[in-house]
Amino acid sequence: MMYKSLFLATLVVFSGCAQQEHHSNLDGKKLLEQKCSQCHNTDLPPKTFADEKAPPMMAVAFHIKDFIHASSESDKIPKAIEFVxxxxxxxxxxxxxxxxxSLKEYGVMPSQKGKVTQDELQAIAEYMFSHYTLQNLTQAQMLENRLAKMPKGKRLALQNGCLSCHKINKDLVGPSFHTIAKRYDGKMTTIEQSIKNGSSNKYKTSRGAVMPAFAKKISDQDIKVLSEWIVQR
Ligand code: HEC
Ligand code: HEC
Structure with missing residues (x-):
């Protein structure tokens, strides 16, 4: 849906720094997932499918901001919310x-009357126009690119918060991955077990801090990848 032209216009709108007049207390993000995501993909950057039922929500938000008629830049977001x-x-x-x-391919959206209230829509629309921004898109894309270039073990360590307690070469709350690799000398079994079940009192440098258990949060397969990555540090 004409992404390129949308980006430029959005840049202009957001550097104008439009403030919304009143904020809804409802959770727009949650409501968007509940009420809209069965047809609109809500990811940022969006995922697109050959047989998708509707344009991704990012495209919808960019589109509306681009084409809505408003007397001034600051009036755009309130008008866009009213439109939604x-x-x-x-x-x-x-x-x-x-x-x-696109309209021909998707068909007109079926009315959601009775399925969502005006208050809920206010929250959803506020969320749409604050979340689907060029700035957030760029950030998300940069993060995706960075993650895609990483070895999978490192990506898992980052995504699961391991790196908030461990560094590669320096003891932090937990021992460095280098220290752990040296201790087990290429053998993964204990490492895998400790990631699954946690560990305590093995490392003086940790001064009594405890390694939490991750068996419920990370699949066995990913724990294996993490362990392989750690023994090579
Ligand atoms: C049953 C599927 C379905 C659901 C549920 C749905 N939509 Fe849609 N929506 C569509 C389709 C298909 C289109 C594209 C055709 C059109 O513009 O009407 C669309 C288009 C839109 C448009 C107009 C886009 C434009 O470029 O003019 C808006 C705004 C919108 N949806 C918002 C929402 C919101 C907000 C929700 C959740 C409260 C929602 N939709 C739920 C199917 C759906
Ligand atoms: C809240 C802080 C914290 C987090 C988060 C954390 N760890 Fe630990 N980790 C520790 C501490 C503290 C130790 C040292 C425990 C000890 O002394 O036995 C440790 C020890 C370990 C050990 C060595 C265990 C052994 O048996 O020698 C491994 C391997 C390990 N962590 C991997 C990970 C991985 C992988 C993650 C992410 C999935 C992770 N840790 C997340 C704090 C943490």
């Missing part, structure tokens, strides 16, 4: 900002 609140219960081909071809 109306469109979801009263959708039509003539109101949609979707290009004709």
């Amino acid at each position: 609140k109306d469109y979801v219960v009263n959708p039509s081909a003539s109101k949609s900002f979707c290009d004709k071809q």
